[in-house]
Amino acid sequence: MAATLRDVAALAGVSIKTVSNVVHDFQHIRPATRERVRAAIDELGYKPNISARSLRSGRTGVIGLALPELSLSYFAELADAIIQAAERRHLVVLLEQTGGGDRDREIAMLSSPRLQLTDGLIFSPLGLSTEDAALLNVGYPMVLLGERVFGGPVDHVTMHNVEASKAATLHLISRGRRRIAIIGAHEGEVVGSAVLRVQGYREALAEAGIPFDPALICNVGRWHRVDGAEAMRALIDTGVSFDAVFGLNDTLALGAMRVAQVAGLRVPEDVMFIGFDALDETKYSLPTLSTIDPGRDEIADTAVRLLVQRIEEGVTPPLPEVYLADYTVIDRESTAG
Amino acid sequence: MAATLRDVAALAGVSIKTVSNVVHDFQHIRPATRERVRAAIDELGYKPNISARSLRSGRTGVIGLALPELSLSYFAELADAIIQAAERRHLVVLLEQTGGGDRDREIAMLSSPRLQLTDGLIFSPLGLSTEDAALLNVGYPMVLLGERVFGGPVDHVTMHNVEASKAATLHLISRGRRRIAIIGAHEGEVVGSAVLRVQGYREALAEAGIPFDPALICNVGRWHRVDGAEAMRALIDTGVSFDAVFGLNDTLALGAMRVAQVAGLRVPEDVMFIGFDALDETKYSLPTLSTIDPGRDEIADTAVRLLVQRIEEGVTPPLPEVYLADYTVIDRESTAG
DNA sequence: CCGGTTGATTACAACGTTGCAGCCGTCTGG
DNA sequence: CCAGACGGCTGCAACGTTGTAATCAACCGG
Numbered sequence: 001m002a003a004t005l006r007d008v009a010a011l012a013g014v015s016i017k018t019v020s021n022v023v024h025d026f027q028h029i030r031p032a033t034r035e036r037v038r039a040a041i042d043e044l045g046y047k048p049n050i051s052a053r054s055l056r057s058g059r060t061g062v063i064g065l066a067l068p069e070l071s072l073s074y075f076a077e078l079a080d081a082i083i084q085a086a087e088r089r090h091l092v093v094l095l096e097q098t099g100g101g102d103r104d105r106e107i108a109m110l111s112s113p114r115l116q117l118t119d120g121l122i123f124s125p126l127g128l129s130t131e132d133a134a135l136l137n138v139g140y141p142m143v144l145l146g147e148r149v150f151g152g153p154v155d156h157v158t159m160h161n162v163e164a165s166k167a168a169t170l171h172l173i174s175r176g177r178r179r180i181a182i183i184g185a186h187e188g189e190v191v192g193s194a195v196l197r198v199q200g201y202r203e204a205l206a207e208a209g210i211p212f213d214p215a216l217i218c219n220v221g222r223w224h225r226v227d228g229a230e231a232m233r234a235l236i237d238t239g240v241s242f243d244a245v246f247g248l249n250d251t252l253a254l255g256a257m258r259v260a261q262v263a264g265l266r267v268p269e270d271v272m273f274i275g276f277d278a279l280d281e282t283k284y285s286l287p288t289l290s291t292i293d294p295g296r297d298e299i300a301d302t303a304v305r306l307l308v309q310r311i312e313e314g315v316t317p318p319l320p321e322v323y324l325a326d327y328t329v330i331d332r333e334s335t336a337g
Numbered sequence: 338m339a340a341t342l343r344d345v346a347a348l349a350g351v352s353i354k355t356v357s358n359v360v361h362d363f364q365h366i367r368p369a370t371r372e373r374v375r376a377a378i379d380e381l382g383y384k385p386n387i388s389a390r391s392l393r394s395g396r397t398g399v400i401g402l403a404l405p406e407l408s409l410s411y412f413a414e415l416a417d418a419i420i421q422a423a424e425r426r427h428l429v430v431l432l433e434q435t436g437g438g439d440r441d442r443e444i445a446m447l448s449s450p451r452l453q454l455t456d457g458l459i460f461s462p463l464g465l466s467t468e469d470a471a472l473l474n475v476g477y478p479m480v481l482l483g484e485r486v487f488g489g490p491v492d493h494v495t496m497h498n499v500e501a502s503k504a505a506t507l508h509l510i511s512r513g514r515r516r517i518a519i520i521g522a523h524e525g526e527v528v529g530s531a532v533l534r535v536q537g538y539r540e541a542l543a544e545a546g547i548p549f550d551p552a553l554i555c556n557v558g559r560w561h562r563v564d565g566a567e568a569m570r571a572l573i574d575t576g577v578s579f580d581a582v583f584g585l586n587d588t589l590a591l592g593a594m595r596v597a598q599v600a601g602l603r604v605p606e607d608v609m610f611i612g613f614d615a616l617d618e619t620k621y622s623l624p625t626l627s628t629i630d631p632g633r634d635e636i637a638d639t640a641v642r643l644l645v646q647r648i649e650e651g652v653t654p655p656l657p658e659v660y661l662a663d664y665t666v667i668d669r670e671s672t673a674g
Numbered sequence: 675c676c677g678g679t680t681g682a683t684t685a686c687a688a689c690g691t692t693g694c695a696g697c698c699g700t701c702t703g704g
Numbered sequence: 705c706c707a708g709a710c711g712g713c714t715g716c717a718a719c720g721t722t723g724t725a726a727t728c729a730a731c732c733g734g
Contacts (some may be wrong), residue, residue: 002476004720015684020722028681050453051397052720054388055689058452062431069417071617076413078405083434092451094399095432097420114429116387117454139339193509225621258623280408284562285624286595341690352714357692365711389690394718 003044012040023048043068054117063307064118066096066109067145068126072224073251073279075124078145081300082122089308094118100222103127110138120307125149128129129191141310143303147193155306155321159294164327165200166207168246168292170275173208175337177244177272180205180216183231183256185246187219196275197248215240220252228255236263243271244335250275250282250291257285257334259271287333295325340381349377360385391454399643401455403433403446404482405463408604410588411563412432412461415482418637419459426645431455440464446476457644462486466528478647480640484530492643492658496631498530501664502537503544503610505583505629509667510545512674514581514609517542517553520568521591522586524556533583535612552577557589565592573600580608581672585613587619587628594622594671610671624670632662 003017005023012019014037021029029037040046054060065082067075083093096114098106106125115121120141125148128135133152136142144156159189172180182201186194198217205212218235220227228247229287232255235242245260247253253275257267264273267287275282302323340361342353349356351374358366359374377383381635391397402419404412433451435443443462452458455641457478462485465472465582470489481493509517519538524533535554542549555572557564565584569592577615580599584590590612602608604624612619615630639660 005722006720016720017685017722018683021683024722028683030682034683047448047450047453048448049392049473049720051388051391052689053722054454055386055392055691055719056721056723058689060388061451070407070413070420071417073410073413073618076407076410076416079413079432080408080434081433083407087434092431092433094429095416095420096429097417097424111384113384113387114398116384117391117399158487180388225618229621254618255621258621261623281562281591281618284592284595286598342692353690354692354715355713358713361692365713370712386690389719390692391691392689392721393691395719534731593684 002049003046005046007044008037008040008046011044012037016024019231034128059311060117060119061090061303062092062094062118064094064096064115064121065124066098066106066121067124068100069097070095072100073281074249074277076262077279078124078296078300080303081297085297085304086298089304091119091304091308094138098125098127101126103132107135108128110135115140119311122303122307126192141307143307143310145299145303146227147196148191153320155310157303157306157323157324157325159299159325160327162200164205164225164292164294164329165197165246165248167200167327167329168276169201169204169254170208171290171331171335172244172246172272172274173204173210175244175268175335178208178210179213179242180210180244180246181218181235181240181242182216182246182248183218183220183228183235184252185217185219213240216242223249223252225251225255228252229259230255232256233263236260245271245273245303247273249274250277250289252280253289253291254281255287256287268334268336273335275277276336278330282330282332285334287336290332290335291330293326293328293330298325339386340383341386342383344381346381347376348381349374361456364664370450396648397454397456398427398640399429399431399455401431401433401452401458402461403435403458404461405437405445406434407432409437410618411586411614414616415461415633415637418634419451419641422637422641426454426641428645429639435462435464438442438463440469444469444472447472451538452477457647459640459644463504463529472669478644480634480644480647482487482640484533485528487528490657491648492660493576493587493644494636494640494660494662496636496662497538497664498533501587501629501631501666502534502583502613503541504537504664504666506538506541507545508627508668508672509583509609509611510541512581512605512609512672515545515547516579517547517581517583518555518572518577518579519553519583519585520555520557520565520572521589522554522556538583546575552658553579560589562588562592565589567598569593569596570600573597582608582610584612587614587616587626590626590628591618591622594626605671605673609674615667619667619669622671624673627669627672628663628667631665632664 005019008019009016070076086093106127122143124145128148133149136152136154142154144154155240218231220231257273275289275291282289282291346353373652403584407413423430443464459480461482465485473489473491479491481491521613555568557568594610610627612626619626619628
């Protein structure tokens with residue numbers, strides 16, 4: 001069916017190795033030969049067989065990306081950015097979904113034969129925790145994303161969660177709010193974005209001399225819109241007073257904001273809202289949502305860069321690198337005033 | 338590094354072919370032998386080398402998915418569904434983004450060597466049109482999605498665009514609306530979702546005896562939120578009266594709805610809104626957005642099923658199959674009354 | 675004019691897997 | 705008791721590529 005090196009070689013009247021050399025822009029080839037081979041390649045529509053190349057060279061040009069689920073906008077936008085970053089380095093991305101924080105699936109994924117034809121993995125777990133760090137000692141290049149596991153044996157790209165969260169909270173405080181509810185805490189957890197962001201929140205309160213009120217902390221199961229909505233409804237039902245809401249991600253904030261508005265609260269007059277992630281849709285909600293831009297493109301680009309580095313240098317990281325992306329507070333209508 | 342069949346064979350004291358047979362659950366193997374081989378496999382942590390297998394067998398277990406961009410929620414949710422459908426059939430998905438309707442990139446993608454290690458492609462173009470149908474005659478299995486190309490040489494999974502759009506429009510009409518604006522038309526285009534959906538809209542108007550008013554048709558460049566927002570602003574600025582808006586996709590409708598609300602219009606009292614796609618977020622906008630559910634999971638599952646069928650039967654489709662998914666009108670607050 | 679360098683090309687052997695043909699030994703039916 | 709079938713296993717060749725070593729001609733300096 002498809003033309004091979006052998007076919008091209010026969011047509012051009014050279015050896016297959018010469019064709020291979022032409023394909024790879026090897027230096028010492030006579031221009032005449034090069035032209036003849038090029039012509040034959042075009043005529044036959046030759047495309048290198050990646051399986052064979054990969055078998056021979058051990059490289060596939062494919063990197064794996066494992067994340068919880070694309071239907072969460074944050075991960076969709078992250079995947080978008082990573083695919084683009086990979087493309088810039090001539091890599092393609094094989095995408096796996098591990099589901100919404102299923103630890104067992106995430107662990108299974110790490111040794112899945114489906115990753116065999118991958119040169120390395122960018123892994124964004126949601127169910128693992130720091131005690132699983134040893135599991136990340138897999139035999140292939142890997143870059144870790146997120147806030148679930150720290151101190152693991154692999155490069156890690158993440159963000160200044162505590163600082164960013166503190167900045168978000170201080171932003172609300174600077175607008176005069178003192179009863180700031182948190183939507184999206186995870187009860188009993190000791191690791192992950194939720195914990196860090198709550199920590200940043202508490203640091204901000206402490207700095208401003210505002211007492212911490214546990215009644216303002218709303219726990220949720222997952223970080224979907226529906227969870228934000230339900231948490232807000234529950235909060236309102238408790239009758240606790242609040243004048244601002246910090247959604248630990250944008251999706252939660254948007255779900256919560258909607259419920260608040262349905263309940264007759266005016267945003268930002270009665271309640272201010274701020275989210276986290278800088279999703280595209282926060283620019284178009286009503287009102288537009290203030291949020292934290294965690295440097296998504298920077299994270300994507302760095303993750304791919306580090307992975308390529310590991311792939312090229314060999315597997316063992318002498319000292320795993322930790323990269324923290326810059327964040328920015330984006331001030332919009334939901335915190336205007 | 339990694340264990341091969343040879344290593345396992347040596348450890349188990351059998352030939353590599355026997356190991357291969359065990360791996361493939363070949364029938365005629367003595368239980369004792371099978372056990373011994375299994376033990377050796379476990380001990381060495383053997384994983385088949387997919388490159389080699391693929392070189393030998395011509396199959397990789399990977400399918401390509403080429404779509405415009407994940408940052409459009411519709412495509413993110415579609416990709417989610419397709420990855421899950423593929424996983425059910427033990428396939429992994431290699432994801433390529435072609436950008437927002439760049440015809441040249443889409444064409445280039447079709448012959449990209451990056452697809453070499455793929456058994457087939459699910460392709461959702463946005464820049465091609467029917468005259469490009471011949472380009473789809475590639476040498477590998479392919480399933481086409483979307484409304485850009487009809488009558489091509491490949492299986493096609495799409496939806497009842499005209500009927501669904503007509504149903505959406507009739508839904509607004511049944512609520513008493515007669516000045517229904519369209520957000521998302523593509524000026525001068527003769528192919529694609531926009532054209533079909535406008536056609537359904539016109540059929541509905543005709544059926545209801547409502548005159549068609551070109552002033553109510555708002556053209557946009559792309560189908561992002563910002564385009565919906567800008568189109569709505571432009572529409573309001575023209576001073577044309579309207580009492581309902583049909584966003585040709587949810588993202589447009591949400592962008593437009595926000596601008597309408599900022600302009601002081603009440604939804605649904607002053608203006609009703611309906612979208613198209615049934616994105617998750619339409620359940621949580623304020624008000625919740627009525628929309629058309631185009632049967633996303635059904636589309637995903639069918640696309641993968643057809644692709645697998647083509648892969649297994651060989652490339653040439655005797656008669657390309659066209660599958661039309663069912664749609665449903667979802668009635669929510671934005672059209673209440 | 676010759677040894678040595680360089681340029682241009684090639685032969686060969688892998689990479690790890692699987693299809694095929696074939697080899698033994700045992701079992702079955704006539 | 706024997707032909708043939710069949711179960712259980714093995715050896716070999718091939719898939720298309722690339723790294724290494726080798727070949728051969730041309731060229732250079734002394």
